[in-house]
Amino acid sequence: MTSLFATTPLKVGIAGLGAIGKSLAGLLDKGVPGLRLYAVAVRDASKYAEFIDGLSVRPVTTDFEGLARDCDIVIECAPAELVSAIATPALKAGRKVVVLSSGALLSQMHLLDLAKECGGQILVPTGALIGLDAVTAAAEGTIHSVTMTTRKPVKGLLGAPYLARHNISIEDISEPMKVFSGSAREAALGFPANLNVAVALSLAGIGPDRTRLDIWADPALKRNTHTIVVDADSASFSMTIENIPSENPKTGRITALSVLTLLKKICSPLRVGS
Structure with missing residues (x-):
């Protein structure tokens, strides 16, 4: 055989x-x-x-x-x-x-x-991201909403086109600052080196236009942190992961x-x- x-x-x-x-x-x-x-x-x-x-x-x-x-x-x-x-x-x-x-x-x-x-x-x-298996399973039924909140050290967001386009300066912030709120599709365009995780989440679930995302720059953070909340007809769940950055601060190990x-x-x- x-x-x-x-x-x-x-x-x-x-x-x-x-x-x-x-x-x-x-x-x-x-x-x-x-x-x-x-x-x-x-x-x-x-x-x-x-x-x-x-x-x-x-x-x-x-x-x-x-x-x-x-x-x-x-x-x-x-x-x-x-x-x-x-x-x-x-x-x-x-x-x-x-x-x-x-x-x-x-x-x-x-x-x-x-x-x-x-x-x-x-x-x-x-x-x-953790939990993509759960999101893909929920997508076989009906997902009502998917929201994601990303918090990153300042150096992990520096150089993002969205920040430059909207004249958002984060180099000298001393407190957490929300720099973006919108869809995963918009985030992918504005933060192409930072938010592939949001696109992966959207492809697993309800798509890039319905997946909502908030991005925070936090000078006190050492790790990239993502919190996801999913509401579906099969389950409601939330998950948080703190990723240790690689030598490239935009990407986790x-x-x-x-x-x-x-x-x-x-x-x-x-x-x-x-």
């Missing part, structure tokens, strides 16, 4: 070696059953030569087309504006594409059509671990959670 799970490790390719890309590469390099870090794609390979050479098994350095050609799974760990360039060739090749910059999907919905047409798949990891968990589920004979 042929096993459902491949005996040959799946080749994993990482696009981008920022804080999350490096962390994920290191985790995969330690050895994960059924998975192999095969390739990385970066703009300037020489910039990351020391890191790449320091891995126990040196991955191939290539471009986005090379990832699509040679890897079974392509992981986007790059700026949001590169999502289409990374995902398009991979989906055309029928690959699985893990998208961390999920906010970019709201303006790139043609990628879903491409995945359907070519047999590829877009995977959005849980990332910095748990993000890379979430991606690793997703990858393990792809090739594991036991999957816990939907």
Whole structure:
């Protein structure tokens, strides 16, 4: 009888070696059953030569087309504006594409059509949020409302386009300051490097226009904090998570671990959670 799970490790390719890309590469390099870090794609390979050479098994350095050609799974760990360039060739090749910059999907919905047409798949990891399983389950019934309150250290929000566009200065605040209130779609546009978690929540539940979000800058905080409240016909629940930032203050350390968990589920004979 042929096993459902491949005996040959799946080749994993990482696009981008920022804080999350490096962390994920290191985790995969330690050895994960059924998975192999095969390739990385970066703009300037020489910039990351020391890191790449320091891995126990040196991955191939290539471009986005090379990832699509040679890897079974392509992981986007790059700026949001590169999502289409990374995902398009991979989906055309029928690959699985893990998208961390999920906010970019709201303006790139043609990628879903491409995945359907070519047999590829877009995977959005849980990332910095707990409880997405509960939200997706509730969405099988009727969800009445989803609200999310995000509180971040000041440095985690600096440079956001929404702040610049509305002349909101947070550098010298001494007390918590609400800087945004609106939909997840609006937040994704205004805070493209900060609020992918809100987009993941909206895609799991009632969509980016009905998912409501408040964002606070808090100079006293050391961790990114998200509180979600869901009211549905099947359950009402709330959840709060405090994420420890990675070396990139806009992203939590748990993000890379979430991606690793997703990858393990792809090739594991036991999957816990939907």
